[in-house]
Amino acid sequence: MQFPIISVIVLTPVVTGLILFLLPGERKNLIRYTALTAAVIDLLLSFWVYLSYDITAGGYQFLEKFTWLPQLGISYSVGVDGMNAPLVLLTGVVMFTGVLISWGIDDRPREFFGFLFILATGVFGVFVSLDVFMLFFFYEIAVFPMYLLISIWGWKKTREYAAMKLTLYLFIGSMVSLVGALAMYFVSGMGSFDMFVLQDANFSVAFQRVWFPFVFMGFAVLGGIWPFHNWSPDGHVAAPTAVSMFHAGVLMKLGAFAALRVGIMLLPEGAKFWMPYVILLALVNVVYGAFIAMRQNDFKYVIGFSSVSHMGLVMMGFATLNADGLTGAGVQMFSHGIMTALFFAVVGMIYDRAHTRQIDELGGFAKKMPFVAVAFIVGGLVSMGMPGFSGFVAEFPIFMGVWQTQPWIAVVASISIVITASYIIRIVTSVFFGKMPESYADHIGDVALRDKIALGLLSALLILIGILPYPTRMVPLVTSGVENILRLLGGV
Amino acid sequence: MSNLIDQTMIIAILPEIGLVVLIGLVLLFGGIWKGKRLKGLGWLTAAGLGVLIVLSLVFAGPQAENQLVWGNMLHHDWYGLVFRLIFMLGAAITAIIAMEYDYGQKSEFYILLLTSTLGMNLMASAADLIMLYLAFETASIPLYVLAGFLKREKSSVEAGFKYLLFGAMSSALMLFGFSLIYGFTGMTNLADLAQAVVQGVFPPSAVLVSLLLVLIGFSFKISAFPFHFWAPDIYQGAATPISGFLSTASKAAGFSVLLRVMFVVYPSLTGQWQLILGIISGLTMTVGNIIALTQKDLKRLLAYSSIAHAGYILIGISAASAFGVGSAVFYIGTYLLTNLTAFGAVALAGEKTGSFAVDDFDGLSRRSPGLALIMLVSLLSLAGMPPFGGFIAKVLVFAAGVRGGMLWLVAVGALNSIIGLFYYLIVLKHVYLYLPQEGAPKLTFPKPAVATLALLSLGIIVIGTLFSPWYHWALNAAQNLF
Numbered sequence: 001m002q003f004p005i006i007s008v009i010v011l012t013p014v015v016t017g018l019i020l021f022l023l024p025g026e027r028k029n030l031i032r033y034t035a036l037t038a039a040v041i042d043l044l045l046s047f048w049v050y051l052s053y054d055i056t057a058g059g060y061q062f063l064e065k066f067t068w069l070p071q072l073g074i075s076y077s078v079g080v081d082g083m084n085a086p087l088v089l090l091t092g093v094v095m096f097t098g099v100l101i102s103w104g105i106d107d108r109p110r111e112f113f114g115f116l117f118i119l120a121t122g123v124f125g126v127f128v129s130l131d132v133f134m135l136f137f138f139y140e141i142a143v144f145p146m147y148l149l150i151s152i153w154g155w156k157k158t159r160e161y162a163a164m165k166l167t168l169y170l171f172i173g174s175m176v177s178l179v180g181a182l183a184m185y186f187v188s189g190m191g192s193f194d195m196f197v198l199q200d201a202n203f204s205v206a207f208q209r210v211w212f213p214f215v216f217m218g219f220a221v222l223g224g225i226w227p228f229h230n231w232s233p234d235g236h237v238a239a240p241t242a243v244s245m246f247h248a249g250v251l252m253k254l255g256a257f258a259a260l261r262v263g264i265m266l267l268p269e270g271a272k273f274w275m276p277y278v279i280l281l282a283l284v285n286v287v288y289g290a291f292i293a294m295r296q297n298d299f300k301y302v303i304g305f306s307s308v309s310h311m312g313l314v315m316m317g318f319a320t321l322n323a324d325g326l327t328g329a330g331v332q333m334f335s336h337g338i339m340t341a342l343f344f345a346v347v348g349m350i351y352d353r354a355h356t357r358q359i360d361e362l363g364g365f366a367k368k369m370p371f372v373a374v375a376f377i378v379g380g381l382v383s384m385g386m387p388g389f390s391g392f393v394a395e396f397p398i399f400m401g402v403w404q405t406q407p408w409i410a411v412v413a414s415i416s417i418v419i420t421a422s423y424i425i426r427i428v429t430s431v432f433f434g435k436m437p438e439s440y441a442d443h444i445g446d447v448a449l450r451d452k453i454a455l456g457l458l459s460a461l462l463i464l465i466g467i468l469p470y471p472t473r474m475v476p477l478v479t480s481g482v483e484n485i486l487r488l489l490g491g492v
Numbered sequence: 493m494s495n496l497i498d499q500t501m502i503i504a505i506l507p508e509i510g511l512v513v514l515i516g517l518v519l520l521f522g523g524i525w526k527g528k529r530l531k532g533l534g535w536l537t538a539a540g541l542g543v544l545i546v547l548s549l550v551f552a553g554p555q556a557e558n559q560l561v562w563g564n565m566l567h568h569d570w571y572g573l574v575f576r577l578i579f580m581l582g583a584a585i586t587a588i589i590a591m592e593y594d595y596g597q598k599s600e601f602y603i604l605l606l607t608s609t610l611g612m613n614l615m616a617s618a619a620d621l622i623m624l625y626l627a628f629e630t631a632s633i634p635l636y637v638l639a640g641f642l643k644r645e646k647s648s649v650e651a652g653f654k655y656l657l658f659g660a661m662s663s664a665l666m667l668f669g670f671s672l673i674y675g676f677t678g679m680t681n682l683a684d685l686a687q688a689v690v691q692g693v694f695p696p697s698a699v700l701v702s703l704l705l706v707l708i709g710f711s712f713k714i715s716a717f718p719f720h721f722w723a724p725d726i727y728q729g730a731a732t733p734i735s736g737f738l739s740t741a742s743k744a745a746g747f748s749v750l751l752r753v754m755f756v757v758y759p760s761l762t763g764q765w766q767l768i769l770g771i772i773s774g775l776t777m778t779v780g781n782i783i784a785l786t787q788k789d790l791k792r793l794l795a796y797s798s799i800a801h802a803g804y805i806l807i808g809i810s811a812a813s814a815f816g817v818g819s820a821v822f823y824i825g826t827y828l829l830t831n832l833t834a835f836g837a838v839a840l841a842g843e844k845t846g847s848f849a850v851d852d853f854d855g856l857s858r859r860s861p862g863l864a865l866i867m868l869v870s871l872l873s874l875a876g877m878p879p880f881g882g883f884i885a886k887v888l889v890f891a892a893g894v895r896g897g898m899l900w901l902v903a904v905g906a907l908n909s910i911i912g913l914f915y916y917l918i919v920l921k922h923v924y925l926y927l928p929q930e931g932a933p934k935l936t937f938p939k940p941a942v943a944t945l946a947l948l949s950l951g952i953i954v955i956g957t958l959f960s961p962w963y964h965w966a967l968n969a970a971q972n973l974f
Contacts, residue, residue: 025861069884069960071967072891111857111924133887137878144877147917151925160925164917171913175906178887182894182902 006062006078009045010124012038017117025110035113039099046092053085058480073192078128082481086334087127094249094341095120097454098242101345115145126254132181133193143170153240162238169231170222177218180211198266205269212270216263222255224311226284233304241348248307249341253333256314268489279319283409285312290419299357303343310336317398325401330478332394342379342458346372353444364436368444373432375455380424382462389466504561504568506552507544507576511610514540515603522599534591537602541584558972564681565623571972572617574965575748582741582828583609589836590733592938595641604634612745621670621680632659639730651729658722666709672702682756690760713746717776720799727795736835739798740828747824755973762812769810774904777803781911790838790848801827807905808889811896817970819888822963826881826955833870833948840937855928860935864923869949875916876909881955
């Protein structure tokens with residue numbers, strides 16, 4: 001039997017979390033190092049999976065399967081294909097950097113890392129699951145620690161409100177999808193939750209058209225689709241830094257990914273029928289999100305709404321249902337995850353020092369923290385979709401894909417690029433350059449080495465993928481995953 | 493004479509014989525032990541029940557087919573066994589929690605508890621209306637006394653008396669239903685009655701009236717709408733471990749007879765009672781959850797939440813299939829563990845601080861991280877979150893509902909789980925987020941109780957991750973009814 005690498009990746013965080021709960025709460029450094037060890041293990045393993053996936057063979061690899069509830073055809077079944085391998089890596093990276101960034105948390109770090117790691121297990125589990133029930137199981141595990149993480153360690157002003165709003169939104173979404181999934185299970189008559197079985201269930205076109213919106217939209221809520229995006233900026237802003245990174249970087253991908261796996265891949269006829277409407281919602285996300293981001297005065301809200309806008313691009317890529325759009329969306333999930341994690345990390349670092357996030361009260365940070373400023377600018381360029389950065393590799397195919405289906409949408413959506421440029425440049429000029437206010441200028445120092453390691457890793461990935469989309473395997477991987485989706489859609 | 497009582501008959505009531513012996517032992521040692529040693533009564537009860545659970549598992553396993561024993565008065569089947577194990581487990585946990593407090597130093601407490609458990613055991617395996625009624629009352633009357641056990645506290649006495657009045661009322665209605673059945677058919681055996689209903693000995697209108705009357709009696713026991721009014725007052729007034737017992741074992745006993753009677757006596761009316769139970773289910777969970785939203789007292793909150801859970805269980809029953817009943821049984825078992833854990837944790841913290849107001853649980857995670865974690869596990873399991881048992885249980889009853897064509901009911905259930913999540917999270921917010929009052933000391937709790945609760949929390953996680961064996965049992969039990 002081969003080494004169960006995927007299960008190890010999925011279970012390492014939760015096992016570490018449980019170990020943390022058994023450690024004495026006062027020994028904070030012991031707790032931090034334990035957390036870091038687990039994060040490093042997961043980072044290395046997820047790199048290993050990403051690099052050793054055999055692209056020429058394609059399909060699902062690293063498969064593991066155990067029966068879980070045989071009476072109902074539920075199994076623990078995991079595997080990796082071209083679509084989720086980058087997402088596993090993304091989670092590994094965000095988990096590692098998240099631990100580094102949260103080093104300074106002093107209020108009950110044991111509980112903080114414990115809950116954060118339970119969340120990480122949920123996220124890994126959703127990305128690798130090949131069983132619909134299992135996907136739900138891990139999906140819910142990913143939702144509830146969020147509530148505690150935001151409400152306990154979040155920003156005092158809005159945390160209670162934002163945490164509750166987020167949890168309820170996501171729970172409603174998952175309930176709607178769950179009912180849809182149960183309907184799929186019984187109508188298929190196969191007595192199995194296995195995705196491979198359900199793929200071949202030959203649901204009638206009418207059934208698919210009725211149930212697709214429930215399943216897709218239920219998950220898309222977590223993907224931040226308009227008009228159900230409202231929880232996301234509030235949640236991002238209220239969350240502590242590492243949680244914002246997880247939340248915007250990984251959790252929103254979870255929604256988009258589950259919508260793809262369960263919605264589009266299992267109900268392809270429903271997808272074909274509804275996608276022209278979904279693309280309109282995504283268009284609103286892209287343009288409206290960017291406009292709102294431009295109007296914000298709170299640094300963190302700008303990033304929060306920029307996430308809404310960029311996740312719209314992912315949804316738009318899905319909605320094209322063609323090779324270019326889907327490939328772009330796949331790369332965008334990774335690229336945006338890393339980029340947003342970087343943004344939120346930077347916001348956190350600045351807020352910790354200045355104790356304000358109002359853009360007009362900030363300034364001159366490039367002098368004090370040059371490394372952070374460079375990292376942010378890298379992220380900003382990715383966000384604008386500049387060639388040479390991963391954002392371009394992701395967004396260009398999306399626009400090509402959209403052009404093939406409805407050119408006018410591509411034209412309207414392209415407005416967002418300009419607006420993105422405007423808010424990114426605004427932040428760069430007024431936060432990093434300009435004059436630092438006297439009130440805190442004298443007691444601000446540079447960030448710690450571990451913060452630089454985190455930011456360095458994130459920016460390096462963004463640049464590497466931007467310059468070398470093929471040698472870094474990103475594009476070939478996603479392309480191989482997309483081929484599988486296209487086959488399910490009927491070989492477009 | 494020698495063949496009148498054979499081995500199978502003894503085996504069939506092995507747990508009940510054991511309970512009677514245990515009651516005798518408690519009575520005996522209650523007289524011998526004095527002072528501090530009285531606490532040992534709790535240990536004795538819990539250990540005795542533990543031994544009985546093991547013995548029943550090893551020896552009392554029924555044959556593959558359904559057997560009638562003791563003059564067709566009792567069933568000897570998986571269905572009865574699974575429920576009996578559930579009741580005895582519930583009683584054992586209640587005893588462990590209760591023995592730390594004053595009322596737990598009295599042998600009467602445990603005798604009443606065990607007698608009630610005996611009644612519940614007989615309820616689950618009753619095969620005859622007479623037996624059913626006797627068992628029902630044997631289970632209920634000790635509970636009336638237990639609810640009013642704190643006789644110096646007005647609220648407890650009030651709870652006991654209220655419970656007695658409500659109980660007597662609903663039991664009278666149920667008995668009237670039974671008398672209708674007997675009057676029209678002249679039979680009391682459940683299986684024979686089913687034949688009578690099918691053959692039309694029994695006029696259809698009378699069948700329906702008897703069904704409704706019997707349902708009233710059972711609804712009271714499971715605190716389903718509109719017979720749920722007693723629950724919050726009584727849970728609040730009674731000693732907390734007793735509230736836990738009332739909300740779990742006693743409720744499970746109600747479900748055990750409800751299921752048996754509906755599926756054995758009235759299968760020909762499935763269409764009618766399916767709809768009735770569906771509507772009751774929807775109303776029960778909605779009313780329970782919505783009122784729970786406004787509660788400031790944790791015991792009342794849990795009372796309303798337990799009303800809501802009766803609604804979820806009814807989804808599985810109203811699906812009217814072996815799958816549905818299996819899911820309901822699974823839910824009942826999981827719910828018993830979860831709710832006992834929740835009540836246990838609340839009992840420990842509340843008795844220590846002297847208040848059950850949600851506000852007085854502020855900062856519990858700083859005052860006692862362990863107990864806070866136990867509350868987290870139990871409340872999230874009640875809310876239906878994985879990896880806890882509540883998640884899979886809820887998915888199973890919803891799945892049964894979808895398969896049974898009760899899509900509207902599942903939709904109501906899904907909406908209700910969101911409301912449920914909301915108020916459980918509010919409690920957790922108090923526990924984890926808010927700071928304790930100035931100068932509030934760290935809390936320490938009796939070790940055996942905390943260890944039990946920790947073990948139960950672990951059990952909740954085990955059920956929620958490795959669900960196959962438990963579901964196998966639940967399904968086995970369910971198959972006895974079809």
